[in-house]
Amino acid sequence: xxxxxxxxxxxxxxxxxxxxxxxxxxxxxxxxxxxxxxxxxxxxxxxxxxxxxxxxxxxxxxxxxxxxxxxxxxxxxxxxxxxxxxxxxxxxxxxxxxxxxxxxxxxxxxxxxxxxxxxxxxxxxxxxxxxxxxxxxxxxx
Numbered sequence: 001x002x003x004x005x006x007x008x009x010x011x012x013x014x015x016x017x018x019x020x021x022x023x024x025x026x027x028x029x030x031x032x033x034x035x036x037x038x039x040x041x042x043x044x045x046x047x048x049x050x051x052x053x054x055x056x057x058x059x060x061x062x063x064x065x066x067x068x069x070x071x072x073x074x075x076x077x078x079x080x081x082x083x084x085x086x087x088x089x090x091x092x093x094x095x096x097x098x099x100x101x102x103x104x105x106x107x108x109x110x111x112x113x114x115x116x117x118x119x120x121x122x123x124x125x126x127x128x129x130x131x132x133x134x135x136x137x138x139x140x141x
Contacts, residue, residue: 003097021093048070057094063086082138084139
């Protein structure tokens with residue numbers, strides 16, 4: 001499976017606004033968390049997931065979500081192609097990154113918040129999480 005965008009919509013009227021992604025299924029979701037990077041360290045990189053699929057949705061502000069397909073978990077090539085998707089609070093979409101990838105989350109605005117829906121139960125995280133140095137792959141401008 002490849003990463004994909006699950007596009008949603010926004011609706012506004014005199015009552016206010018609603019953002020939604022009706023084509024996203026919570027069937028495989030085990031847990032979620034909210035990411036808010038510090039102003040001093042706007043990039044959280046690189047976390048690899050052998051088993052866990054990640055689904056990111058921007059709650060406020062804006063982010064770049066960078067990801068690479070891992071070719072070798074113990075010694076990945078430093079020349080892997082980094083793909084990048086931008087998300088913002090005004091663009092209702094979910095970025096789905098399947099298992100087998102590493103990702104980096106870059107805040108583009110102060111106080112940005114990103115929700116991450118994960119498919120792996122918390123009890124299995126220790127067998128899945130692989131960390132690489134933050135400068136292992138160059139981020140796309």
